[in-house]
Amino acid sequence: MTHPHVPLRPLILVSLLGLAFASWGCGTRNAPVTAPPGLNGAPSGAVAGSAPRGKDEEHSRAFGERTAGRNQNNAAPWVVLVEFARNTPDQGALAASGAVVSSFYPETGLYEVISTRGESATELAEHLRSHPGVIAAEADHGIESPEARGMSVSFNDGDFVRSDVDGQSFLEALHVAAAHALATGDGLRIALLDTGIDPNHPDLDGRFTAGRNMVENGTAPWERADGVDNDLDGAVDEAYGHGTHLAGLLATLAPDAEIVVYRVLDAEGRGKASDVHQAIIRAVQDGADVINLSLGMYEPFLAVEKAVTFAEDHGVVVVAAVGNDATDSHGQYPALYPAVIGVGSSDAAGTLSPFSSYGPSLAVTAPGEGILSLYPGGSYAAWTGTSMASAMVSALCALVLERSPDLAPGEVAQRIETSAVPGTGIPGITGAGRIDFLNALE
Numbered sequence: 001m002t003h004p005h006v007p008l009r010p011l012i013l014v015s016l017l018g019l020a021f022a023s024w025g026c027g028t029r030n031a032p033v034t035a036p037p038g039l040n041g042a043p044s045g046a047v048a049g050s051a052p053r054g055k056d057e058e059h060s061r062a063f064g065e066r067t068a069g070r071n072q073n074n075a076a077p078w079v080v081l082v083e084f085a086r087n088t089p090d091q092g093a094l095a096a097s098g099a100v101v102s103s104f105y106p107e108t109g110l111y112e113v114i115s116t117r118g119e120s121a122t123e124l125a126e127h128l129r130s131h132p133g134v135i136a137a138e139a140d141h142g143i144e145s146p147e148a149r150g151m152s153v154s155f156n157d158g159d160f161v162r163s164d165v166d167g168q169s170f171l172e173a174l175h176v177a178a179a180h181a182l183a184t185g186d187g188l189r190i191a192l193l194d195t196g197i198d199p200n201h202p203d204l205d206g207r208f209t210a211g212r213n214m215v216e217n218g219t220a221p222w223e224r225a226d227g228v229d230n231d232l233d234g235a236v237d238e239a240y241g242h243g244t245h246l247a248g249l250l251a252t253l254a255p256d257a258e259i260v261v262y263r264v265l266d267a268e269g270r271g272k273a274s275d276v277h278q279a280i281i282r283a284v285q286d287g288a289d290v291i292n293l294s295l296g297m298y299e300p301f302l303a304v305e306k307a308v309t310f311a312e313d314h315g316v317v318v319v320a321a322v323g324n325d326a327t328d329s330h331g332q333y334p335a336l337y338p339a340v341i342g343v344g345s346s347d348a349a350g351t352l353s354p355f356s357s358y359g360p361s362l363a364v365t366a367p368g369e370g371i372l373s374l375y376p377g378g379s380y381a382a383w384t385g386t387s388m389a390s391a392m393v394s395a396l397c398a399l400v401l402e403r404s405p406d407l408a409p410g411e412v413a414q415r416i417e418t419s420a421v422p423g424t425g426i427p428g429i430t431g432a433g434r435i436d437f438l439n440a441l442e
């Protein structure tokens with residue numbers, strides 16, 4: 001079967017991560033993910049799996065500064081998120097720092113502040129922190145999908161069809177069909193904070209509602225690629241289709257749940273932590289029951305932590321990918337926040353994938369190797385990474401909440417962990433094991 005709309009972009013022809021783990025065979029879990037020359041090591045902030053934490057931070061900061069100039073599609077300046085003493089803006093501190101308040105979020109008690117002097121967000125945050133009326137001031141920070149960082153791109157040869165998606169062996173291993181006899185996510189809302197979706201994909205018809213587009217304010221949260229390698233890592237629009245792929249997994253695994261779409265990442269897979277802060281608040285207000293965050297950063301970010309707490313306080317389950325860095329030496333946020341269910345990747349049997357991060361952030365694993373799902377233009381693609389695993393856990397959370405609506409987020413997490421199949425992992429390192437849909441509902 002041919003798909004006339006399948007884009008023939010060369011980068012979608014190879015799943016680099018897929019090749020990487022295939023070539024390792026049963027290699028050690030600690031093997032770093034290594035992209036071919038020309039794709040890794042470009043001046044882009046692309047992070048090699050084994051890079052020490054300090055270097056990651058430099059890369060992340062550099063990414064932030066560069067992004068301010070050229071990455072995003074909107075021209076909004078990078079903000080500083082400020083917590084003031086007594087929850088009242090310190091006008092003296094603002095005036096002395098040449099700053100004005102642009103937004104206030106009572107849900108987290110944080111103010112977005114911008115410079116009137118053309119200073120960078122980092123410089124402005126430093127000025128503000130020197131004032132006693134300022135409890136915390138953090139410059140906006142880059143956040144991205146693990147696959148875009150680690151160069152796992154989609155594989156789409158134009159030959160995949162719907163029956164290939166439905167025939168994947170992991171569905172049987174996770175007992176999905178049997179679970180659907182008990183729950184389908186009916187009446188539940190899953191917020192997807194990602195690159196947006198293709199609203200015209202036939203398999204998503206009637207399955208989603210538009211949340212908000214944080215990347216291009218004022219437009220619908222649909223996926224859009226600009227044909228430019230904005231982050232200069234050698235791959236053009238490498239995250240295009242990421243959100244559609246995850247939406248397809250949610251739609252397959254929680255077939256009656258409503259997917260609410262928030263676009264917080266561009267087609268390079270990159271966004272701002274401030275937008276994630278705002279989108280989490282928005283998703284809670286829009287009635288989300290589960291929030292999927294297949295994205296992360298190596299540094300903690302107060303605003304995202306507060307937004308996650310706001311979600312938890314409102315009974316909303318937050319699920320996040322632990323990252324594709326093949327290491328436990330540095331985890332990523334928000335997966336590392338205790339209120340978040342951190343998801344790693346395994347094969348269908350439950351063996352941790354060679355590329356998956358592990359360690360303190362990892363609660364459970366789900367299949368993340370060569371997962372088939374939707375791709376923009378009405379087609380299907382395979383993708384590899386902890387993002388795919390995260391979406392599976394988000395879908396399962398919706399089913400659990402349909403069966404047991406009164407469970408608090410921590411209890412949902414507990415249910416999913418205690419019902420997981422231990423597999424061959426190491427307790428405390430690889431989490432509770434691989435999720436099982438039927439076990440979690442019984």
Ligand SMILES: [Ca+2]
Pocket residue numbers: 046148149231233238268269
């Ligand atoms: Ca990239």
Ligand SMILES: [Ca+2]
Pocket residue numbers: 225226227228229230236237267268
């Ligand atoms: Ca681009």
Ligand SMILES: [Ca+2]
Pocket residue numbers: 229230231232233234235236237238268
């Ligand atoms: Ca790129």
